Structure formats: structure tokens, C-alpha cells
Amino acid sequence: MLEKFLESYKPLIAIPVIITLVSLVLLASNGLNEGVDLKGGSLAVLDLEKSISQNDLKLMIEDGLNAEDVSILSMANDKATVQIGGTVDVVELTDLLKGTATILSYNSVGPVLSNQALNQVYWALGFAFLFMSITVFIVFRDIVPSIAVILAAVSDIIISIAGMSLFGIPLSLASVGAILMLIGYSVDTDILLTTRLLKRKEGTVNERALDAMKTGLTMSISAIAAMASLYLVTIFIIPEAVVLSNIAAVLLIGLVADILVTWLMNLGILKWYLEGKS
Amino acid sequence: MVFGGEIMKQKGIMEFIKDRRVILLVVLLIGSILAISTIGIQQGLDLKGGSLIQIQLEKPVDTATMNTVTSVLDKRLNIFGVKDVKVRSSGNQNVIVEIAGVQPDEVSRIVGTPGKFLAKIGNETALTGVDIVSVESPIITDTQYAVPFKVSVEGANKFAEIAKGKAGQPVDMYLDDKLITSPEVSPELAAGNPSTSVQISGGADSKEAAEAQSKELETLLKSGALPVKVTIVGVSSVSPDLGDQFGQGALIAGILAVLAISAIIIIRYRAPLLVMPIIFTTLAELVLILGIAAIIRWNIDLAAIAGIIAAIGTGVDDQIIITDEVLKGKSLKEQKRRRTKYKIKSAFFIIFASAGTLVAAMLPLAYVGFSRGYTGIGVLSGFAFTTIIGIAVGIFITRPVYAKFIEDIMD
Numbered sequence: 134m135l136e137k138f139l140e141s142y143k144p145l146i147a148i149p150v151i152i153t154l155v156s157l158v159l160l161a162s163n164g165l166n167e168g169v170d171l172k173g174g175s176l177a178v179l180d181l182e183k184s185i186s187q188n189d190l191k192l193m194i195e196d197g198l199n200a201e202d203v204s205i206l207s208m209a210n211d212k213a214t215v216q217i218g219g220t221v222d223v224v225e226l227t228d229l230l231k232g233t234a235t236i237l238s239y240n241s242v243g244p245v246l247s248n249q250a251l252n253q254v255y256w257a258l259g260f261a262f263l264f265m266s267i268t269v270f271i272v273f274r275d276i277v278p279s280i281a282v283i284l285a286a287v288s289d290i291i292i293s294i295a296g297m298s299l300f301g302i303p304l305s306l307a308s309v310g311a312i313l314m315l316i317g318y319s320v321d322t323d324i325l326l327t328t329r330l331l332k333r334k335e336g337t338v339n340e341r342a343l344d345a346m347k348t349g350l351t352m353s354i355s356a357i358a359a360m361a362s363l364y365l366v367t368i369f370i371i372p373e374a375v376v377l378s379n380i381a382a383v384l385l386i387g388l389v390a391d392i393l394v395t396w397l398m399n400l401g402i403l404k405w406y407l408e409g410k411s
Numbered sequence: 412m413v414f415g416g417e418i419m420k421q422k423g424i425m426e427f428i429k430d431r432r433v434i435l436l437v438v439l440l441i442g443s444i445l446a447i448s449t450i451g452i453q454q455g456l457d458l459k460g461g462s463l464i465q466i467q468l469e470k471p472v473d474t475a476t477m478n479t480v481t482s483v484l485d486k487r488l489n490i491f492g493v494k495d496v497k498v499r500s501s502g503n504q505n506v507i508v509e510i511a512g513v514q515p516d517e518v519s520r521i522v523g524t525p526g527k528f529l530a531k532i533g534n535e536t537a538l539t540g541v542d543i544v545s546v547e548s549p550i551i552t553d554t555q556y557a558v559p560f561k562v563s564v565e566g567a568n569k570f571a572e573i574a575k576g577k578a579g580q581p582v583d584m585y586l587d588d589k590l591i592t593s594p595e596v597s598p599e600l601a602a603g604n605p606s607t608s609v610q611i612s613g614g615a616d617s618k619e620a621a622e623a624q625s626k627e628l629e630t631l632l633k634s635g636a637l638p639v640k641v642t643i644v645g646v647s648s649v650s651p652d653l654g655d656q657f658g659q660g661a662l663i664a665g666i667l668a669v670l671a672i673s674a675i676i677i678i679r680y681r682a683p684l685l686v687m688p689i690i691f692t693t694l695a696e697l698v699l700i701l702g703i704a705a706i707i708r709w710n711i712d713l714a715a716i717a718g719i720i721a722a723i724g725t726g727v728d729d730q731i732i733i734t735d736e737v738l739k740g741k742s743l744k745e746q747k748r749r750r751t752k753y754k755i756k757s758a759f760f761i762i763f764a765s766a767g768t769l770v771a772a773m774l775p776l777a778y779v780g781f782s783r784g785y786t787g788i789g790v791l792s793g794f795a796f797t798t799i800i801g802i803a804v805g806i807f808i809t810r811p812v813y814a815k816f817i818e819d820i821m822d
Contacts, residue, residue, distance in 0.1 A: 261772040317721065348731060
């Protein structure tokens with residue numbers, strides 16, 4: 134079956150390409166939420182002293198603070214995470230919630246800081262990508278394989294961001310960190326594949342590809358297992374750690390997408406390239 | 412996997428222990444454990460609990476002005492009675508205030524106020540904050556309070572000159588352009604007798620409010636004015652309980668991740684023995700990263716933990732690459748050693764290349780952190796920096812030892 138899979142590599146390239154295009158459409162239509170740290174606003178984790186329904190809590194804060202954009206992000210084990218648009222006076226919030234809840238953690242970002250951060254996010258992501266691409270070119274000194282690696286990273290990141298849009302994970306400083314981590318993980322398997330295919334001489338191309346796939350899949354599955362443990366812990370044990378939960382979720386999506394992108398697209402392009410050369 | 416004879420294996424172990432890289436790792440591990448146990452690891456606010464207030468100055472300022480700003484803020488918080496305060500500049504336009512407790516509300520007020528004091532008679536400025544030499548503790552009677560303070564002799568003379576012949580006229584005292592009290596000019600002062608004792612008095616709704624207001628006044632008068640206008644652009648605080656939970660959660664996640672990876676290694680290689688060096692390498696990387704963090708007094712917060720996960724995660728990837736390269740394709744015995752060396756070399760080509768790309772991707776974030784300071788995306792610089800340290804530790808210290816181990820013992 135694997136042999137057959139390796140032979141029909143050309144049409145298989147289309148699968149990750151189509152997923153990437155669908156992701157772009159999804160992103161364009163569904164948009165991406167921005168977290169409090171990038172769009173400004175306040176995020177509070179509350180320790181509930183008495184039971185209150187999600188809606189009642191929302192209404193209570195909306196009325197009490199005269200705020201419109203209130204959403205309850207999570208509510209479990211007597212704890213709730215609340216996001217409020219705009220800057221909120223923490224004193225007012227404490228007074229308002231007296232008897233209902235106490236504030237465990239509070240994070241508020243004003244418009245000055247959030248604008249600055251959003252700008253920096255774009256610059257950091259842009260330069261990260263540029264530097265990564267330059268490194269890849271220096272390593273392989275060959276245009277087609279280098280571009281194949283970079284394309285794989287691009288589509289992996291696009292799919293992950295679309296995943297964020299689909300599952301409502303906001304673009305925040307944490308998820309930007311996760312995307313940068315993903316560049317690292319995604320390029321790892323691509324470099325492994327390219328090195329094994331281009332720099333190795335023993336065996337046929339297909340044998341080398343299968344060998345690389347065995348190693349690469351072990352790597353990806355280990356990383357997925359590690360991130361899945363982190364994700365499960367944030368869901369069941371510490372639901373307040375929204376930041377860690379988001380990082381784990383973005384990495385999970387990206388790692389799964391990376392398997393498709395590396396072994397269907399990057400491998401396909403490389404085989405095509407090697408065939409053309411010989 | 413086939414192990415060599417008992418003698419071969421022992422020879423391998425001896426060779427492994429005597430290797431320079433192995434000795435280096437052992438020495439560094441002992442050093443790290445000593446550093447962690449003596450110096451300790453500084454936990455970030457999100458793990459130990461506390462508040463962080465980000466302040467932005469009206470415009471970028473030079474170092475001298477920045478020093479004035481941080482020292483005024485530091486003084487204010489100390490006078491106000493906040494314990495365990497850290498005030499540091501971040502770039503040339505931002506200041507970060509860290510406090511151990513969770514009380515961002517009061518602190519925000521005291522920190523965000525310019526503290527510009529003015530006393531006017533009519534339209535003439537009689538006193539400014541610069542004239543104040545000392546401030547006494549507030550006197551509170553029921554809901555009324557008074558904050559007495561002393562002004563310099565020149566200040567007193569200037570005041571007396573302006574007040575001359577204006578008995579009964581109000582002295583308007585402003586703090587940050589807000590009128591707080593308007594006592595009348597006393598007959599002695601109007602007669603031209605300077606006095607260095609002045610006081611601001613006022614009233615509040617309750618005794619507690621009076622205490623709070625007078626304490627704020629005392630603090631602001633004592634610390635003097637900030638040289639530039641400041642605004643609070645961000646507040647974050649985490650209670651110590653929640654911080655503990657984060658720490659415990661990260662620990663549980665770490666243990667689960669190690670178990671999950673072990674299971675995958677056992678299934679893939681059918682060699683339970685192989686799990687030990689992989690877990691050992693992973694733990695060694697963790698200890699070395701924490702050791703370095705202890706020595707350079709690097710804060711370990713949630714972002715840094717994410718960085719450690721990223722570094723160790725790529726570490727496991729690298730060990731899988733080394734293992735596969737070495738175990739792949741059994742060869743003739745006499746060629747074996749040379750071939751193993753060659754394979755490890757080619758494994759390290761992949762390892763260095765992927766480490767290079769990850770470091771390249773992290774550099775912009777680390778740069779933002781060092782040049783622009785902790786505000787904005789700078790929060791993430793901890794993540795980038797920890798990842799870079801972790802990768803350096805991995806590719807130069809621990810992963811070569813793992814390769815050596817595979818070469819000498821497993822092959």
C-alpha cells in the first residue's frame with residue numbers, strides 16, 4: 134500500500150494544497166478573534182462563592198459595569214473566566230462581585246499597549262519566517278528543496294491559524310508563541326526528509342523516503358502525545374490556564390497538519406524534483 | 412536490537428564513561444543541581460502570585476529622567492507600605508512595577524498619579540512640590556484629616572511675600588490641578604512673618620476613607636512629582652493559589668508527557684531499555700536549563716515553561732533521529748564503527764539544521780524583549796530566550812552524549 138502511495142505522489146500533493154486553500158477561505162470568511170492582550174480589554178479569573186448561572190453572571194457584570202462586550206470563557210469547579218471589552222477598573226469589579234465571587238487573577242490591557250503588541254506580533258512573525266527561510270537556504274543551497282520546505286511551513290501555519298479560527302482560539306501573545314514553536318516543529322520533519330532524500334545515496338528514493346517517514350512519524354506522534362497530555366491537563370485539572378490550553382491546542386492542530394503537509398506535499402515536490410533531475 | 416557480548420558491552424561502558432563529553436555533562440549536571448539548591452529558581456509572577464503594572468510615559472525620555480521616574484515610583488510604593496516592590500524601566504518609555512501581593516487597585520492609583528503640588532493665592536503660585544522638605548504623618552480626627560508638612564526657608568519667604576496683606580484670602584492647594592483644600596491666609600502670614608509649617612486638611616465620608624485619602628496625600632507629597640505624565644497601560648495580577656495550581660498543572664502535564672513519549676518509544680523500537688537514556692537526556696536538559704536560569708537569575712514563568720517544553724520537545728525529536736540513523740541497516744562488523752560515526756555525523760547535520768531554523772525563528776522575539784523591554788510582545792521574549800538556551804544546551808551538551816551512548820552501548 135505504501136509503495137502505491139509513493140507512486141501516486143503527484144495527485145496527492147493536491148490534498149494539502151486544497152486544505153490550505155480551504156483554510157484561507159475559512160480565515161477570510163470566519164475571521165480570527167484577538168485575545169485581550171492584542172485588542173485591549175480585561176480578563177479576570179473568578180473564584181465563585183455561590184452558584185450562579187453563566188448567563189446571570191454575564192448580566193450582572195454587564196449591568197454593574199455598564200459594559201457591553203462581556204463573555205464567560207469558561208466556568209467549572211467554582212471558577213469562571215470572564216472577558217470584558219475595554220479597560221475595567223479592578224476596584225469597581227471587586228466591589229460589584231462582592232458576595233458572589235473573588236478575583237483570582239486579573240489582566241487588563243489598555244489600547245496603547247494592545248496596538249503596540251499587535252504591531253510587534255506582525256513584525257516578529259514576519260522576521261521569524263524570514264530568518265527561518267534564510268537558514269533553510271543556507272542549509273540546502275538548492276532552490277527547489279528549500280522552497281518546498283518553506284512552502285510546507287507556510288501551509289502548516291495557514292492551516293493552524295484556520296484551526297484557531299474554527300475552534301475559536303484567539304490570536305494572542307500565547308498563540309503567537311505556539312505558532313513560532315510550530316515553525317520549529319514543522320521544519321524539523323521537512324529538514325529530516327530533505328536531508329535523507331537528497332544527501333543520502335544508499336537505497337532507492339522510495340526506500341529512503343519510507344525510512345524518513347518512519348522517523349518523522351515517530352517524531353510527530355511523540356510531540357502530539359506530549360501536547361495532548363498538556364491539553365488534557367488544562368481541560369480537566371487547570372481550566373483557568375487558558376494560555377497553556379491555547380498553546381497546546383494550536384500545536385496539536387499544527388502537528389497533525391504537519392504530517393499531511395510533510396509527507397504529501399513536501400515529499401511529493403521532492404520526488405518530482407528528483408525525477409526531473411535524473 | 413542485538414547486544415554485543417558481555418565483554419564488548421563493558422568495554423563500551425568504560426569508553427562511554429571516559430568520554431570528554433560525558434564527563435562535561437556530569438560536571439554541568441552537578442553544577443546545575445548545586446545552583447538550583449543554593450541560589451534557587453526565581454518564579455515569575457504567574458507562578459508565585461502577585462501583580463504587574465505596566466506604565467507608559469508620555470514620551471520617550473533619557474536615562475536620567477527615567478531614573479527619576481523609577482525612584483519616585485519606588486519611593487511612593489515604599490512609603491505607601493507596599494512590600495516586596497520591584498520597579499524597573501523597560502526601554503525608554505515604559506516602566507514595569509511588580510509587587511508580591513495582589514492589590515493592584517490601590518497601587519494603580521498611587522503609581523499613576525503625577526503628584527504635582529501647587530499652592531496658589533489668587534493667580535500667583537506661592538508654593539510648589541519642590542519647596543517641600545519633609546512631610547509628617549497625617550492627623551486624623553473622625554472623618555477629618557490633616558497632613559502637616561515643612562517647606563524650605565526660601566519657600567516660606569516666597570510664600571510670606573505673596574501672602575503679605577492678604578489675610579482671609581484663600582490659599583488654593585492643588586494636587587495634579589485638582590483643588591484639594593483652600594485654607595485662609597492667617598493674619599500672621601499676612602503680616603509678613605514667614606512660617607515653614609504648612610498643612611493640608613480635608614474631610615471624607617468615613618474614617619477609613621479619611622485614612623486612605625490622607626495616606627495617599629502623604630505619599631504623593633513625600634515622593635515628589637513625576638517628571639513626565641504617566642498612564643497605566645496594563646494591569647495583571649495572579650493570586651498565589653492560582654499560581655500554585657499553574658505550577659502543579661505544568662508538573663502533571665510534564666509527567667504525563669514523559670509517560671506518553673516513553674510508551675511510543677517502547678512500541679516503536681520494542682526496546683524498553685532505550686527509554687532510559689531518552690528520559691535521562693530529557694531530564695538532564697531540564698536540570699541544565701533550570702540551572703542556567705538559577706545562575707543568571709532568569710524568571711521562570713508560564714512563558715518560560717512553554718519554552719522549556721519547546722526545547723525538550725525538539726530534544727526528543729533529535730534523539731529519535733539519532734537512534735534511527737544508528738540502528739538503520741545492519742552492516743558488516745569491521746565497518747560498523749566507522750559507519751556509526753558517519754551516521755551520527757549525518758544525524759547531527761539534521762539536528763543542527765533544525766536547531767538553526769528554530770533559533771532563527773525565535774531571534775526576533777528575543778530581540779524585541781532585550782531592546783524594547785517587557786511591555787507588549789516582550790512578555791514572550793522569556794519564551795524565546797528559554798527556547799534558545801534549551802536548544803543550545805541540547806545540541807552542544809546532552810544530545811552528543813546521547814549519540815555517544817548509542818554509539819558505544821546500543822550499537
